[in-house]
Amino acid sequence: MKPLQISAETAQKLAKSLNVPLEQIMHMPQHILLAKLAELNSKEDSKKDH
Secondary structure, X not given: OOOOOXXXXXXXXXXXXXXXXXXXHHHOOHHHHHHHHHHHHHXXXXXXXX
């Protein structure tokens, strides 16, 4: 499995918002990571609506 194609900044944001170590983000399967990203985006969108 090749490493994820995400920027260091994105990885850091994800690690912070998911409360997991950066190493865990880098080793997460891509489909799971994308699902988490989508989840975070929808949470942020719902915050903006209120």
